[in-house]
Amino acid sequence: MSQISFKRSGNTIGGSLTGVDLSAPLKDAERAAIHQALLDSIVLCIPAQQLETRDFIAFGRQFGELEPHVLSQYHHPAHAEIIVLSNVVENGKPRGISDGGAYWHSDLSYMAVPALATALYALEVPETGGDTLFVDMYRAYETLPDATKARIDGLTAIHSYAWRHNRMIDKNKVRAKLTDAQFQCTPEVVHPVVRTHPETGRKALYVNPGFTMRIVGMEKDDSEALLAELFVHATNPEFQYRHHWSVGDVVIWDNRCSMHSASGGYTPEQHRTLYRLTVTGTVPY
Ligand SMILES: O=C(O)CCC(=O)C(=O)O
Ligand SMILES: [Fe+2]
Known part of the structure:
Protein backbone atom coordinates (compact mmCIF):
# COMPACT_ATOMS: atom_id res chain seq x y z
CA MET A 1 0.00 0.00 0.00
CA SER A 2 1.46 3.35 -1.01
CA GLN A 3 1.83 6.24 1.42
CA ILE A 4 -1.10 8.59 1.86
CA SER A 5 -0.20 11.92 0.32
CA PHE A 6 -2.04 15.24 0.10
CA LYS A 7 -1.42 17.82 -2.62
CA ARG A 8 -3.06 21.20 -3.05
CA SER A 9 -4.25 22.43 -6.42
CA GLY A 10 -2.16 25.57 -5.93
CA ASN A 11 -5.13 27.67 -4.91
CA THR A 12 -6.87 28.06 -1.54
CA ILE A 13 -9.50 25.63 -2.83
CA GLY A 14 -8.91 22.17 -4.31
CA GLY A 15 -6.65 19.31 -3.32
CA SER A 16 -6.06 15.64 -3.96
CA LEU A 17 -5.29 12.71 -1.74
CA THR A 18 -3.51 9.66 -3.12
CA GLY A 19 -2.55 6.37 -1.50
CA VAL A 20 -6.09 5.69 -0.24
CA ASP A 21 -8.28 2.77 -1.32
CA LEU A 22 -11.89 3.51 -0.45
CA SER A 23 -13.01 -0.04 -1.24
CA ALA A 24 -11.24 -1.31 1.90
CA PRO A 25 -12.25 -0.39 5.46
CA LEU A 26 -10.42 2.82 6.35
CA LYS A 27 -7.94 2.98 9.19
CA ASP A 28 -8.43 5.72 11.78
CA ALA A 29 -5.37 7.57 10.47
CA GLU A 30 -6.74 7.53 6.92
CA ARG A 31 -10.12 8.73 8.10
CA ALA A 32 -8.48 11.59 10.01
CA ALA A 33 -6.30 12.49 6.99
CA ILE A 34 -9.34 12.65 4.67
CA HIS A 35 -11.27 14.77 7.15
CA GLN A 36 -8.38 17.20 7.66
CA ALA A 37 -7.67 17.41 3.91
CA LEU A 38 -11.33 18.26 3.31
CA LEU A 39 -11.24 21.06 5.90
CA ASP A 40 -7.98 22.38 4.45
CA SER A 41 -8.83 22.20 0.75
CA ILE A 42 -12.70 22.51 0.72
CA VAL A 43 -12.83 20.28 -2.40
CA LEU A 44 -10.93 17.03 -2.21
CA CYS A 45 -10.34 14.54 -5.02
CA ILE A 46 -9.45 10.93 -4.23
CA PRO A 47 -8.61 9.58 -7.68
CA ALA A 48 -8.46 6.11 -9.27
CA GLN A 49 -11.07 4.37 -7.12
CA GLN A 50 -12.89 1.16 -8.07
CA LEU A 51 -15.89 1.05 -5.83
CA GLU A 52 -18.99 -1.02 -5.30
CA THR A 53 -22.01 1.13 -4.58
CA ARG A 54 -21.86 0.05 -0.93
CA ASP A 55 -18.21 1.20 -0.65
CA PHE A 56 -19.18 4.67 -1.87
CA ILE A 57 -22.06 4.79 0.62
CA ALA A 58 -19.73 3.67 3.43
CA PHE A 59 -17.31 6.46 2.46
CA GLY A 60 -20.10 9.05 2.69
CA ARG A 61 -21.39 7.68 6.01
CA GLN A 62 -18.13 8.50 7.74
CA PHE A 63 -18.97 12.17 7.47
CA GLY A 64 -22.52 11.91 8.84
CA GLU A 65 -26.08 10.95 7.93
CA LEU A 66 -26.85 10.58 4.22
CA GLU A 67 -29.85 12.39 2.84
CA PRO A 68 -31.88 11.07 -0.13
CA HIS A 69 -32.43 13.82 -2.73
CA VAL A 70 -35.90 15.33 -3.14
CA LEU A 71 -36.05 14.22 -6.83
CA SER A 72 -36.77 10.57 -5.97
CA GLN A 73 -37.32 9.61 -9.62
CA TYR A 74 -33.52 9.79 -10.11
CA HIS A 75 -32.51 7.73 -7.08
CA HIS A 76 -30.28 4.70 -7.64
CA PRO A 77 -32.75 1.80 -7.99
CA ALA A 78 -31.33 -0.09 -5.00
CA HIS A 79 -29.93 2.74 -2.85
CA ALA A 80 -32.05 5.85 -2.22
CA GLU A 81 -29.01 7.61 -0.67
CA ILE A 82 -27.55 7.87 -4.17
CA ILE A 83 -28.92 10.12 -6.88
CA VAL A 84 -27.67 9.43 -10.39
CA LEU A 85 -26.37 12.33 -12.50
CA SER A 86 -26.34 11.25 -16.12
CA ASN A 87 -27.07 12.35 -19.67
CA VAL A 88 -27.53 8.72 -20.79
CA VAL A 89 -30.99 7.67 -21.99
CA GLU A 90 -31.74 3.92 -21.92
CA ASN A 91 -34.88 2.58 -23.62
CA GLY A 92 -36.27 6.10 -23.72
CA LYS A 93 -35.74 6.56 -19.98
CA PRO A 94 -33.09 8.92 -18.55
CA ARG A 95 -30.60 7.05 -16.37
CA GLY A 96 -30.34 10.11 -14.13
CA ILE A 97 -30.72 13.84 -13.89
CA SER A 98 -29.08 15.48 -16.90
CA ASP A 99 -29.21 19.17 -16.06
CA GLY A 100 -28.23 19.22 -12.37
CA GLY A 101 -26.31 22.08 -10.87
CA ALA A 102 -25.45 24.13 -13.97
CA TYR A 103 -25.55 27.33 -11.91
CA TRP A 104 -23.59 28.49 -8.86
CA HIS A 105 -25.02 26.99 -5.70
CA SER A 106 -24.33 25.34 -2.37
CA ASP A 107 -26.08 21.98 -2.07
CA LEU A 108 -29.30 21.86 -0.09
CA SER A 109 -29.05 25.48 1.06
CA TYR A 110 -32.82 25.34 0.46
CA MET A 111 -33.23 23.00 3.45
CA ALA A 112 -33.51 24.14 7.09
CA VAL A 113 -30.56 21.78 7.72
CA PRO A 114 -28.39 22.06 4.58
CA ALA A 115 -25.71 19.68 3.35
CA LEU A 116 -22.39 19.43 5.12
CA ALA A 117 -20.73 17.72 2.19
CA THR A 118 -21.51 16.23 -1.20
CA ALA A 119 -19.53 13.43 -2.81
CA LEU A 120 -19.51 12.40 -6.46
CA TYR A 121 -18.08 9.19 -7.91
CA ALA A 122 -17.33 9.33 -11.64
CA LEU A 123 -18.42 6.29 -13.70
CA GLU A 124 -18.34 7.73 -17.22
CA VAL A 125 -16.92 11.11 -18.19
CA PRO A 126 -16.47 13.05 -21.43
CA GLU A 127 -12.91 13.54 -22.58
CA THR A 128 -13.42 17.27 -22.88
CA GLY A 129 -15.90 19.39 -20.97
CA GLY A 130 -18.12 18.29 -18.11
CA ASP A 131 -15.89 20.02 -15.56
CA THR A 132 -17.23 21.15 -12.22
CA LEU A 133 -16.26 24.59 -10.95
CA PHE A 134 -15.90 25.40 -7.25
CA VAL A 135 -15.41 28.67 -5.43
CA ASP A 136 -13.94 29.39 -1.98
CA MET A 137 -16.60 31.24 0.04
CA TYR A 138 -14.26 31.93 2.98
CA ARG A 139 -12.10 33.95 0.62
CA ALA A 140 -15.14 35.51 -1.01
CA TYR A 141 -16.16 36.79 2.43
CA GLU A 142 -12.69 37.75 3.64
CA THR A 143 -11.94 39.86 0.54
CA LEU A 144 -15.17 41.88 0.65
CA PRO A 145 -14.72 45.61 1.27
CA ASP A 146 -15.19 46.47 4.98
CA ALA A 147 -18.24 48.57 4.12
CA THR A 148 -19.92 45.56 2.48
CA LYS A 149 -19.02 43.32 5.41
CA ALA A 150 -20.65 45.86 7.74
CA ARG A 151 -23.68 46.08 5.47
CA ILE A 152 -24.34 42.34 5.36
CA ASP A 153 -23.48 41.67 9.01
CA GLY A 154 -26.55 40.12 10.69
CA LEU A 155 -28.61 39.88 7.47
CA THR A 156 -30.57 36.76 6.60
CA ALA A 157 -31.86 35.50 3.24
CA ILE A 158 -34.64 33.28 1.92
CA HIS A 159 -33.61 30.13 0.01
CA SER A 160 -36.07 28.13 -2.09
CA TYR A 161 -35.85 24.90 -4.09
CA ALA A 162 -39.21 25.32 -5.86
CA TRP A 163 -38.14 28.78 -7.09
CA ARG A 164 -35.01 27.23 -8.69
CA HIS A 165 -36.83 24.17 -10.02
CA ASN A 166 -39.44 26.31 -11.79
CA ARG A 167 -36.71 28.42 -13.38
CA MET A 168 -35.08 25.20 -14.68
CA ILE A 169 -38.42 24.05 -16.16
CA ASP A 170 -38.79 27.42 -17.91
CA LYS A 171 -35.27 27.13 -19.29
CA ASN A 172 -34.92 23.47 -20.27
CA LYS A 173 -38.43 22.01 -20.43
CA VAL A 174 -36.98 18.54 -19.64
CA ARG A 175 -37.91 18.59 -15.97
CA ALA A 176 -41.14 17.36 -14.51
CA LYS A 177 -43.02 19.70 -12.18
CA LEU A 178 -42.45 19.02 -8.48
CA THR A 179 -45.07 16.67 -7.09
CA ASP A 180 -47.18 18.00 -4.22
CA ALA A 181 -45.13 15.90 -1.80
CA GLN A 182 -41.81 17.21 -3.21
CA PHE A 183 -43.17 20.75 -2.96
CA GLN A 184 -44.27 20.18 0.67
CA CYS A 185 -40.78 18.86 1.56
CA THR A 186 -39.07 22.02 0.35
CA PRO A 187 -40.67 25.12 1.90
CA GLU A 188 -38.76 28.41 1.82
CA VAL A 189 -36.10 28.63 4.53
CA VAL A 190 -34.06 31.47 6.02
CA HIS A 191 -30.29 31.38 6.62
CA PRO A 192 -27.67 33.94 7.66
CA VAL A 193 -25.95 35.70 4.73
CA VAL A 194 -22.61 35.09 6.48
CA ARG A 195 -22.20 31.82 8.35
CA THR A 196 -19.55 30.58 10.73
CA HIS A 197 -18.09 27.21 9.84
CA PRO A 198 -18.81 24.97 12.84
CA GLU A 199 -15.45 23.16 12.62
CA THR A 200 -12.95 25.81 11.53
CA GLY A 201 -14.66 28.81 13.15
CA ARG A 202 -14.05 30.85 9.97
CA LYS A 203 -16.72 33.05 8.42
CA ALA A 204 -17.98 32.30 4.92
CA LEU A 205 -20.43 34.02 2.60
CA TYR A 206 -23.56 31.86 2.44
CA VAL A 207 -25.79 33.10 -0.37
CA ASN A 208 -25.89 31.58 -3.86
CA PRO A 209 -27.49 32.38 -7.23
CA GLY A 210 -29.05 28.90 -7.34
CA PHE A 211 -31.31 29.01 -4.33
CA THR A 212 -31.11 32.42 -2.63
CA MET A 213 -34.31 34.24 -3.57
CA ARG A 214 -34.28 37.33 -1.45
CA ILE A 215 -32.60 39.15 1.45
CA VAL A 216 -35.07 39.32 4.34
CA GLY A 217 -36.44 42.80 5.04
CA MET A 218 -35.23 44.39 1.78
CA GLU A 219 -37.21 45.64 -1.20
CA LYS A 220 -36.97 43.27 -4.17
CA ASP A 221 -34.80 45.62 -6.29
CA ASP A 222 -32.41 46.41 -3.41
CA SER A 223 -32.13 42.71 -2.57
CA GLU A 224 -31.41 41.78 -6.18
CA ALA A 225 -28.78 44.53 -6.48
CA LEU A 226 -27.00 43.46 -3.28
CA LEU A 227 -27.09 39.77 -4.19
CA ALA A 228 -25.80 40.52 -7.70
CA GLU A 229 -22.90 42.49 -6.20
CA LEU A 230 -22.05 39.64 -3.82
CA PHE A 231 -22.24 37.03 -6.60
CA VAL A 232 -19.98 38.98 -8.96
CA HIS A 233 -17.44 39.30 -6.17
CA ASP A 249 -12.52 10.06 -9.19
CA VAL A 250 -14.26 10.47 -5.88
CA VAL A 251 -14.63 14.16 -5.16
CA ILE A 252 -16.04 15.41 -1.88
CA TRP A 253 -16.66 19.05 -1.05
CA ASP A 254 -17.64 21.13 1.96
CA ASN A 255 -20.87 22.99 1.15
CA ARG A 256 -20.56 25.17 4.26
CA CYS A 257 -17.81 27.29 2.73
CA SER A 258 -18.11 26.83 -1.06
CA MET A 259 -20.33 27.07 -4.11
CA HIS A 260 -20.07 24.98 -7.25
CA SER A 261 -21.45 24.82 -10.77
CA ALA A 262 -21.54 22.22 -13.52
CA SER A 263 -19.94 23.78 -16.60
CA GLY A 264 -21.38 21.67 -19.46
CA GLY A 265 -19.43 21.85 -22.71
CA TYR A 266 -19.88 18.25 -23.94
CA THR A 267 -22.16 16.77 -26.59
CA PRO A 268 -25.08 14.36 -25.90
CA GLU A 269 -23.04 11.55 -27.56
CA GLN A 270 -20.42 11.84 -24.83
CA HIS A 271 -21.66 9.97 -21.80
CA ARG A 272 -21.32 11.48 -18.35
CA THR A 273 -22.54 9.49 -15.36
CA LEU A 274 -21.74 10.15 -11.72
CA TYR A 275 -23.17 8.84 -8.47
CA ARG A 276 -23.83 11.48 -5.89
CA LEU A 277 -24.47 11.37 -2.18
CA THR A 278 -25.16 14.13 0.29
CA VAL A 279 -24.14 14.31 3.94
CA THR A 280 -26.52 16.19 6.22
CA GLY A 281 -25.01 19.10 8.12
CA THR A 282 -26.19 21.36 10.92
CA VAL A 283 -28.31 24.52 11.11
CA PRO A 284 -26.19 27.46 9.87
CA TYR A 285 -25.35 30.26 12.34
O1 LIG B 1 -22.51 17.60 -12.39
C1 LIG B 1 -21.81 18.45 -11.85
O2 LIG B 1 -20.74 18.85 -12.33
C2 LIG B 1 -22.24 19.07 -10.53
C3 LIG B 1 -23.61 18.69 -10.15
C4 LIG B 1 -23.99 19.23 -8.80
O3 LIG B 1 -24.23 20.38 -8.61
C5 LIG B 1 -24.03 18.32 -7.65
O4 LIG B 1 -23.82 17.13 -7.81
O5 LIG B 1 -24.30 18.80 -6.54
FE1 LIG C 1 -24.70 20.75 -6.51
Missing part, protein backbone atom coordinates in the same frame (compact mmCIF):
# COMPACT_ATOMS: atom_id res chain seq x y z
CA ALA A 234 -17.70 35.66 -5.04
CA THR A 235 -17.31 34.11 -8.50
CA ASN A 236 -14.00 35.84 -9.16
CA PRO A 237 -11.92 33.26 -11.09
CA GLU A 238 -9.12 33.81 -8.53
CA PHE A 239 -11.22 32.07 -5.87
CA GLN A 240 -12.05 29.12 -8.13
CA TYR A 241 -10.94 25.55 -8.65
CA ARG A 242 -11.94 23.69 -11.83
CA HIS A 243 -12.23 19.93 -11.59
CA HIS A 244 -11.74 17.97 -14.80
CA TRP A 245 -13.11 14.50 -14.20
CA SER A 246 -11.44 11.14 -14.74
CA VAL A 247 -13.26 7.83 -14.34
CA GLY A 248 -12.75 6.60 -10.76
Whole structure:
Protein backbone atom coordinates (compact mmCIF):
# COMPACT_ATOMS: atom_id res chain seq x y z
CA MET A 1 0.00 0.00 0.00
CA SER A 2 1.46 3.35 -1.01
CA GLN A 3 1.83 6.24 1.42
CA ILE A 4 -1.10 8.59 1.86
CA SER A 5 -0.20 11.92 0.32
CA PHE A 6 -2.04 15.24 0.10
CA LYS A 7 -1.42 17.82 -2.62
CA ARG A 8 -3.06 21.20 -3.05
CA SER A 9 -4.25 22.43 -6.42
CA GLY A 10 -2.16 25.57 -5.93
CA ASN A 11 -5.13 27.67 -4.91
CA THR A 12 -6.87 28.06 -1.54
CA ILE A 13 -9.50 25.63 -2.83
CA GLY A 14 -8.91 22.17 -4.31
CA GLY A 15 -6.65 19.31 -3.32
CA SER A 16 -6.06 15.64 -3.96
CA LEU A 17 -5.29 12.71 -1.74
CA THR A 18 -3.51 9.66 -3.12
CA GLY A 19 -2.55 6.37 -1.50
CA VAL A 20 -6.09 5.69 -0.24
CA ASP A 21 -8.28 2.77 -1.32
CA LEU A 22 -11.89 3.51 -0.45
CA SER A 23 -13.01 -0.04 -1.24
CA ALA A 24 -11.24 -1.31 1.90
CA PRO A 25 -12.25 -0.39 5.46
CA LEU A 26 -10.42 2.82 6.35
CA LYS A 27 -7.94 2.98 9.19
CA ASP A 28 -8.43 5.72 11.78
CA ALA A 29 -5.37 7.57 10.47
CA GLU A 30 -6.74 7.53 6.92
CA ARG A 31 -10.12 8.73 8.10
CA ALA A 32 -8.48 11.59 10.01
CA ALA A 33 -6.30 12.49 6.99
CA ILE A 34 -9.34 12.65 4.67
CA HIS A 35 -11.27 14.77 7.15
CA GLN A 36 -8.38 17.20 7.66
CA ALA A 37 -7.67 17.41 3.91
CA LEU A 38 -11.33 18.26 3.31
CA LEU A 39 -11.24 21.06 5.90
CA ASP A 40 -7.98 22.38 4.45
CA SER A 41 -8.83 22.20 0.75
CA ILE A 42 -12.70 22.51 0.72
CA VAL A 43 -12.83 20.28 -2.40
CA LEU A 44 -10.93 17.03 -2.21
CA CYS A 45 -10.34 14.54 -5.02
CA ILE A 46 -9.45 10.93 -4.23
CA PRO A 47 -8.61 9.58 -7.68
CA ALA A 48 -8.46 6.11 -9.27
CA GLN A 49 -11.07 4.37 -7.12
CA GLN A 50 -12.89 1.16 -8.07
CA LEU A 51 -15.89 1.05 -5.83
CA GLU A 52 -18.99 -1.02 -5.30
CA THR A 53 -22.01 1.13 -4.58
CA ARG A 54 -21.86 0.05 -0.93
CA ASP A 55 -18.21 1.20 -0.65
CA PHE A 56 -19.18 4.67 -1.87
CA ILE A 57 -22.06 4.79 0.62
CA ALA A 58 -19.73 3.67 3.43
CA PHE A 59 -17.31 6.46 2.46
CA GLY A 60 -20.10 9.05 2.69
CA ARG A 61 -21.39 7.68 6.01
CA GLN A 62 -18.13 8.50 7.74
CA PHE A 63 -18.97 12.17 7.47
CA GLY A 64 -22.52 11.91 8.84
CA GLU A 65 -26.08 10.95 7.93
CA LEU A 66 -26.85 10.58 4.22
CA GLU A 67 -29.85 12.39 2.84
CA PRO A 68 -31.88 11.07 -0.13
CA HIS A 69 -32.43 13.82 -2.73
CA VAL A 70 -35.90 15.33 -3.14
CA LEU A 71 -36.05 14.22 -6.83
CA SER A 72 -36.77 10.57 -5.97
CA GLN A 73 -37.32 9.61 -9.62
CA TYR A 74 -33.52 9.79 -10.11
CA HIS A 75 -32.51 7.73 -7.08
CA HIS A 76 -30.28 4.70 -7.64
CA PRO A 77 -32.75 1.80 -7.99
CA ALA A 78 -31.33 -0.09 -5.00
CA HIS A 79 -29.93 2.74 -2.85
CA ALA A 80 -32.05 5.85 -2.22
CA GLU A 81 -29.01 7.61 -0.67
CA ILE A 82 -27.55 7.87 -4.17
CA ILE A 83 -28.92 10.12 -6.88
CA VAL A 84 -27.67 9.43 -10.39
CA LEU A 85 -26.37 12.33 -12.50
CA SER A 86 -26.34 11.25 -16.12
CA ASN A 87 -27.07 12.35 -19.67
CA VAL A 88 -27.53 8.72 -20.79
CA VAL A 89 -30.99 7.67 -21.99
CA GLU A 90 -31.74 3.92 -21.92
CA ASN A 91 -34.88 2.58 -23.62
CA GLY A 92 -36.27 6.10 -23.72
CA LYS A 93 -35.74 6.56 -19.98
CA PRO A 94 -33.09 8.92 -18.55
CA ARG A 95 -30.60 7.05 -16.37
CA GLY A 96 -30.34 10.11 -14.13
CA ILE A 97 -30.72 13.84 -13.89
CA SER A 98 -29.08 15.48 -16.90
CA ASP A 99 -29.21 19.17 -16.06
CA GLY A 100 -28.23 19.22 -12.37
CA GLY A 101 -26.31 22.08 -10.87
CA ALA A 102 -25.45 24.13 -13.97
CA TYR A 103 -25.55 27.33 -11.91
CA TRP A 104 -23.59 28.49 -8.86
CA HIS A 105 -25.02 26.99 -5.70
CA SER A 106 -24.33 25.34 -2.37
CA ASP A 107 -26.08 21.98 -2.07
CA LEU A 108 -29.30 21.86 -0.09
CA SER A 109 -29.05 25.48 1.06
CA TYR A 110 -32.82 25.34 0.46
CA MET A 111 -33.23 23.00 3.45
CA ALA A 112 -33.51 24.14 7.09
CA VAL A 113 -30.56 21.78 7.72
CA PRO A 114 -28.39 22.06 4.58
CA ALA A 115 -25.71 19.68 3.35
CA LEU A 116 -22.39 19.43 5.12
CA ALA A 117 -20.73 17.72 2.19
CA THR A 118 -21.51 16.23 -1.20
CA ALA A 119 -19.53 13.43 -2.81
CA LEU A 120 -19.51 12.40 -6.46
CA TYR A 121 -18.08 9.19 -7.91
CA ALA A 122 -17.33 9.33 -11.64
CA LEU A 123 -18.42 6.29 -13.70
CA GLU A 124 -18.34 7.73 -17.22
CA VAL A 125 -16.92 11.11 -18.19
CA PRO A 126 -16.47 13.05 -21.43
CA GLU A 127 -12.91 13.54 -22.58
CA THR A 128 -13.42 17.27 -22.88
CA GLY A 129 -15.90 19.39 -20.97
CA GLY A 130 -18.12 18.29 -18.11
CA ASP A 131 -15.89 20.02 -15.56
CA THR A 132 -17.23 21.15 -12.22
CA LEU A 133 -16.26 24.59 -10.95
CA PHE A 134 -15.90 25.40 -7.25
CA VAL A 135 -15.41 28.67 -5.43
CA ASP A 136 -13.94 29.39 -1.98
CA MET A 137 -16.60 31.24 0.04
CA TYR A 138 -14.26 31.93 2.98
CA ARG A 139 -12.10 33.95 0.62
CA ALA A 140 -15.14 35.51 -1.01
CA TYR A 141 -16.16 36.79 2.43
CA GLU A 142 -12.69 37.75 3.64
CA THR A 143 -11.94 39.86 0.54
CA LEU A 144 -15.17 41.88 0.65
CA PRO A 145 -14.72 45.61 1.27
CA ASP A 146 -15.19 46.47 4.98
CA ALA A 147 -18.24 48.57 4.12
CA THR A 148 -19.92 45.56 2.48
CA LYS A 149 -19.02 43.32 5.41
CA ALA A 150 -20.65 45.86 7.74
CA ARG A 151 -23.68 46.08 5.47
CA ILE A 152 -24.34 42.34 5.36
CA ASP A 153 -23.48 41.67 9.01
CA GLY A 154 -26.55 40.12 10.69
CA LEU A 155 -28.61 39.88 7.47
CA THR A 156 -30.57 36.76 6.60
CA ALA A 157 -31.86 35.50 3.24
CA ILE A 158 -34.64 33.28 1.92
CA HIS A 159 -33.61 30.13 0.01
CA SER A 160 -36.07 28.13 -2.09
CA TYR A 161 -35.85 24.90 -4.09
CA ALA A 162 -39.21 25.32 -5.86
CA TRP A 163 -38.14 28.78 -7.09
CA ARG A 164 -35.01 27.23 -8.69
CA HIS A 165 -36.83 24.17 -10.02
CA ASN A 166 -39.44 26.31 -11.79
CA ARG A 167 -36.71 28.42 -13.38
CA MET A 168 -35.08 25.20 -14.68
CA ILE A 169 -38.42 24.05 -16.16
CA ASP A 170 -38.79 27.42 -17.91
CA LYS A 171 -35.27 27.13 -19.29
CA ASN A 172 -34.92 23.47 -20.27
CA LYS A 173 -38.43 22.01 -20.43
CA VAL A 174 -36.98 18.54 -19.64
CA ARG A 175 -37.91 18.59 -15.97
CA ALA A 176 -41.14 17.36 -14.51
CA LYS A 177 -43.02 19.70 -12.18
CA LEU A 178 -42.45 19.02 -8.48
CA THR A 179 -45.07 16.67 -7.09
CA ASP A 180 -47.18 18.00 -4.22
CA ALA A 181 -45.13 15.90 -1.80
CA GLN A 182 -41.81 17.21 -3.21
CA PHE A 183 -43.17 20.75 -2.96
CA GLN A 184 -44.27 20.18 0.67
CA CYS A 185 -40.78 18.86 1.56
CA THR A 186 -39.07 22.02 0.35
CA PRO A 187 -40.67 25.12 1.90
CA GLU A 188 -38.76 28.41 1.82
CA VAL A 189 -36.10 28.63 4.53
CA VAL A 190 -34.06 31.47 6.02
CA HIS A 191 -30.29 31.38 6.62
CA PRO A 192 -27.67 33.94 7.66
CA VAL A 193 -25.95 35.70 4.73
CA VAL A 194 -22.61 35.09 6.48
CA ARG A 195 -22.20 31.82 8.35
CA THR A 196 -19.55 30.58 10.73
CA HIS A 197 -18.09 27.21 9.84
CA PRO A 198 -18.81 24.97 12.84
CA GLU A 199 -15.45 23.16 12.62
CA THR A 200 -12.95 25.81 11.53
CA GLY A 201 -14.66 28.81 13.15
CA ARG A 202 -14.05 30.85 9.97
CA LYS A 203 -16.72 33.05 8.42
CA ALA A 204 -17.98 32.30 4.92
CA LEU A 205 -20.43 34.02 2.60
CA TYR A 206 -23.56 31.86 2.44
CA VAL A 207 -25.79 33.10 -0.37
CA ASN A 208 -25.89 31.58 -3.86
CA PRO A 209 -27.49 32.38 -7.23
CA GLY A 210 -29.05 28.90 -7.34
CA PHE A 211 -31.31 29.01 -4.33
CA THR A 212 -31.11 32.42 -2.63
CA MET A 213 -34.31 34.24 -3.57
CA ARG A 214 -34.28 37.33 -1.45
CA ILE A 215 -32.60 39.15 1.45
CA VAL A 216 -35.07 39.32 4.34
CA GLY A 217 -36.44 42.80 5.04
CA MET A 218 -35.23 44.39 1.78
CA GLU A 219 -37.21 45.64 -1.20
CA LYS A 220 -36.97 43.27 -4.17
CA ASP A 221 -34.80 45.62 -6.29
CA ASP A 222 -32.41 46.41 -3.41
CA SER A 223 -32.13 42.71 -2.57
CA GLU A 224 -31.41 41.78 -6.18
CA ALA A 225 -28.78 44.53 -6.48
CA LEU A 226 -27.00 43.46 -3.28
CA LEU A 227 -27.09 39.77 -4.19
CA ALA A 228 -25.80 40.52 -7.70
CA GLU A 229 -22.90 42.49 -6.20
CA LEU A 230 -22.05 39.64 -3.82
CA PHE A 231 -22.24 37.03 -6.60
CA VAL A 232 -19.98 38.98 -8.96
CA HIS A 233 -17.44 39.30 -6.17
CA ALA A 234 -17.70 35.66 -5.04
CA THR A 235 -17.31 34.11 -8.50
CA ASN A 236 -14.00 35.84 -9.16
CA PRO A 237 -11.92 33.26 -11.09
CA GLU A 238 -9.12 33.81 -8.53
CA PHE A 239 -11.22 32.07 -5.87
CA GLN A 240 -12.05 29.12 -8.13
CA TYR A 241 -10.94 25.55 -8.65
CA ARG A 242 -11.94 23.69 -11.83
CA HIS A 243 -12.23 19.93 -11.59
CA HIS A 244 -11.74 17.97 -14.80
CA TRP A 245 -13.11 14.50 -14.20
CA SER A 246 -11.44 11.14 -14.74
CA VAL A 247 -13.26 7.83 -14.34
CA GLY A 248 -12.75 6.60 -10.76
CA ASP A 249 -12.52 10.06 -9.19
CA VAL A 250 -14.26 10.47 -5.88
CA VAL A 251 -14.63 14.16 -5.16
CA ILE A 252 -16.04 15.41 -1.88
CA TRP A 253 -16.66 19.05 -1.05
CA ASP A 254 -17.64 21.13 1.96
CA ASN A 255 -20.87 22.99 1.15
CA ARG A 256 -20.56 25.17 4.26
CA CYS A 257 -17.81 27.29 2.73
CA SER A 258 -18.11 26.83 -1.06
CA MET A 259 -20.33 27.07 -4.11
CA HIS A 260 -20.07 24.98 -7.25
CA SER A 261 -21.45 24.82 -10.77
CA ALA A 262 -21.54 22.22 -13.52
CA SER A 263 -19.94 23.78 -16.60
CA GLY A 264 -21.38 21.67 -19.46
CA GLY A 265 -19.43 21.85 -22.71
CA TYR A 266 -19.88 18.25 -23.94
CA THR A 267 -22.16 16.77 -26.59
CA PRO A 268 -25.08 14.36 -25.90
CA GLU A 269 -23.04 11.55 -27.56
CA GLN A 270 -20.42 11.84 -24.83
CA HIS A 271 -21.66 9.97 -21.80
CA ARG A 272 -21.32 11.48 -18.35
CA THR A 273 -22.54 9.49 -15.36
CA LEU A 274 -21.74 10.15 -11.72
CA TYR A 275 -23.17 8.84 -8.47
CA ARG A 276 -23.83 11.48 -5.89
CA LEU A 277 -24.47 11.37 -2.18
CA THR A 278 -25.16 14.13 0.29
CA VAL A 279 -24.14 14.31 3.94
CA THR A 280 -26.52 16.19 6.22
CA GLY A 281 -25.01 19.10 8.12
CA THR A 282 -26.19 21.36 10.92
CA VAL A 283 -28.31 24.52 11.11
CA PRO A 284 -26.19 27.46 9.87
CA TYR A 285 -25.35 30.26 12.34
O1 LIG B 1 -22.51 17.60 -12.39
C1 LIG B 1 -21.81 18.45 -11.85
O2 LIG B 1 -20.74 18.85 -12.33
C2 LIG B 1 -22.24 19.07 -10.53
C3 LIG B 1 -23.61 18.69 -10.15
C4 LIG B 1 -23.99 19.23 -8.80
O3 LIG B 1 -24.23 20.38 -8.61
C5 LIG B 1 -24.03 18.32 -7.65
O4 LIG B 1 -23.82 17.13 -7.81
O5 LIG B 1 -24.30 18.80 -6.54
FE1 LIG C 1 -24.70 20.75 -6.51
